[in-house]
Structures are given as structure tokens and as C-alpha cells.
Amino acid sequence: MKNATPAQKQLGFRIHAIAFVPTLVVLAIVNRLTGPPYWVLWVLLGWGVGLFCHWFFVLGPGARTSETS
Structure with missing residues (x-):
């Protein structure tokens, strides 16, 4: 996801978090x-x-604002 936009990265995190909650509840x-x-x-x-x-x-604080290749 090196070339992902910030919106795509945020969506990826949201999907991760949404999968986390119900899975842990079931487990x-x-x-x-x-x-x-x-x-x-x-x-x-x-x-x-x-x-x-x-x-x-x-x-969070570790997010890069610009990519340096």
C-alpha cells in the first residue's frame, strides 16, 4: 500500500477495526x-x-505525510 492515498489507508484501518470487534466478541x-x-x-x-x-x-503520530523513495 505504498502508493495508497490517505483515504485508502484510512479505509483499510477502518476495515481492520470493524473486523476486529465482532470477531473478538464471537471468540x-x-x-x-x-x-x-x-x-x-x-x-x-x-x-x-x-x-x-x-x-x-x-x-497516528507514526504516519508519514510524504513518501520518500
């Missing part, structure tokens, strides 16, 4: 119904770090 319900060990926390941690990094480099 949390499944994990709650199956009982311990509560593995959903590892999924939340791993995917949450990925989502945070995606935000950081697309919309």
Missing part, C-alpha cells in the same frame, strides 16, 4: 462457553497490538 463467547483456559485473551493481545500498530502508522 469471547465461544471461549466463555467452553470454559478455562481463557485463550481469547491471547488473541485480543496479539490482534490488539497489530491494530494499534496499524493505527499508529496510518492515522
Whole structure:
């Protein structure tokens, strides 16, 4: 996505975030119904770090305003 516009990058982040929420809700319900060990926390941690990094480099302070090749 090197040549993506800021709007395309923001859309990519939104899709990532929208997929994150319902998936984690479903996994949390499944994990709650199956009982311990509560593995959903590892999924939340791993995917949450990925989502945070995606935000950081697309919309947050790590976002580049101009590409230097």
C-alpha cells in the first residue's frame, strides 16, 4: 500500500477495526462457553497490538505525510 492515498489507508484501518470487534466478541463467547483456559485473551493481545500498530502508522503520530523513495 505504498502508493495508497490517505483515504485508502484510512479505509483499510477502518476495515481492520470493524473486523476486529465482532470477531473478538464471537471468540469471547465461544471461549466463555467452553470454559478455562481463557485463550481469547491471547488473541485480543496479539490482534490488539497489530491494530494499534496499524493505527499508529496510518492515522497516528507514526504516519508519514510524504513518501520518500
